[in-house]
Amino acid sequence: MICPDIILKKIGTIRTPYKDVSSDVPIQGQFHPGSDGYIELLPGYHDACRDLDGFSHIILVYRFHLCTEEKTIARPYMDTEQRGIFSTRFPHRPNHIGISLVEVIGINAGIISVRDVDMVDGTPLLDIKSYVPRFDSVAAGKTIKTGWMTPYLSGQSEPSTTRTRSENEWSRNHR
Amino acid sequence: MICPDIILKKIGTIRTPYKDVSSDVPIQGQFHPGSDGYIELLPGYHDACRDLDGFSHIILVYRFHLCTEEKTIARPYMDTEQRGIFSTRFPHRPNHIGISLVEVIGINAGIISVRDVDMVDGTPLLDIKSYVPRFDSVAAGKTIKTGWMTPYLSGQSEPSTTRTRSENEWSRNHR
Numbered sequence: 527m528i529c530p531d532i533i534l535k536k537i538g539t540i541r542t543p544y545k546d547v548s549s550d551v552p553i554q555g556q557f558h559p560g561s562d563g564y565i566e567l568l569p570g571y572h573d574a575c576r577d578l579d580g581f582s583h584i585i586l587v588y589r590f591h592l593c594t595e596e597k598t599i600a601r602p603y604m605d606t607e608q609r610g611i612f613s614t615r616f617p618h619r620p621n622h623i624g625i626s627l628v629e630v631i632g633i634n635a636g637i638i639s640v641r642d643v644d645m646v647d648g649t650p651l652l653d654i655k656s657y658v659p660r661f662d663s664v665a666a667g668k669t670i671k672t673g674w675m676t677p678y679l680s681g682q683s684e685p686s687t688t689r690t691r692s693e694n695e696w697s698r699n700h701r
Numbered sequence: 702m703i704c705p706d707i708i709l710k711k712i713g714t715i716r717t718p719y720k721d722v723s724s725d726v727p728i729q730g731q732f733h734p735g736s737d738g739y740i741e742l743l744p745g746y747h748d749a750c751r752d753l754d755g756f757s758h759i760i761l762v763y764r765f766h767l768c769t770e771e772k773t774i775a776r777p778y779m780d781t782e783q784r785g786i787f788s789t790r791f792p793h794r795p796n797h798i799g800i801s802l803v804e805v806i807g808i809n810a811g812i813i814s815v816r817d818v819d820m821v822d823g824t825p826l827l828d829i830k831s832y833v834p835r836f837d838s839v840a841a842g843k844t845i846k847t848g849w850m851t852p853y854l855s856g857q858s859e860p861s862t863t864r865t866r867s868e869n870e871w872s873r874n875h876r
Contacts, residue, residue, distance in 0.1 A: 531708045534708075534796045536707065570773070573773040573785060574773035576785030576788065577784045577848055581846055583839055584787070587798055598745070610751030610753055612829040612830070619749075620710075620828060621709045621712065621828050627836070627838070656848065658847055658854065660854055661729045664757075669757055670834060671755060672756060673752055673753070673754075
């Protein structure tokens, strides 16, 4: 089977208060909402923001650029068990792609101010999608199951953590 | 500024009833729900599905592999105006990355059966994220704005189309 590499490019940089993985980065924006950041689009992509100010929320697609390992099984930050990587949002995953829903605060000259960031400062941006509930969320009334995360989301169990630990602690737990 | 290329790889193939772009592919699964498809994971990634059967929905991250152009402004399928590409889900976009929310029907030996597909058959898969409403949707009661799409989503205006047109028609409208 021929599987040629897929070559992508950075289209901008995500700026956040979290300078490195030891800066207590939220593992999900919604665990620690309200953190402000912004996107610096590269000059060729400023046009692409036209009409985006009509949307209250966007989905950022980015690269976990500090990750070097690609795991298929790993212990997620909030859990105590090893899990299949697709059932987690753990960054050390095939292709190191992250997605995060953020609120749009303002857009001006290729700078998009956003709220609820959960990335390390300097994260390379790959794409922006306008958030549309009909496309991106499961309709009210439909059954939704969230597997091993359910006790943590319902408050029945306390997550192991809701922020990335220091690099040292991360290494100790994941090697 | 140094912007090295980002090299990704296909981790599987998305199989759908839509054999090419002239096969009336839904522009969003939710416009024509119920279409069944499946994912064939490459052998190295079967493990990564562990625990995924606990989740009712997943977000597929994939490559619009038939797209050759990267536009910053384009007329979306459902609209009559040119729009900034980040405000659209149009495939001819920087990096040609697509995301789609689908329902999980079953998982067995590296095959994931899914519902509500909106990709062309043979689309290369880049990642799978378990869908978690708290992370991936805006909480009930918060204000959501959907810009130029609003009249189409509310039923106030009829979308120009809800399926991709034949390749010829697409070319006529977008060149």
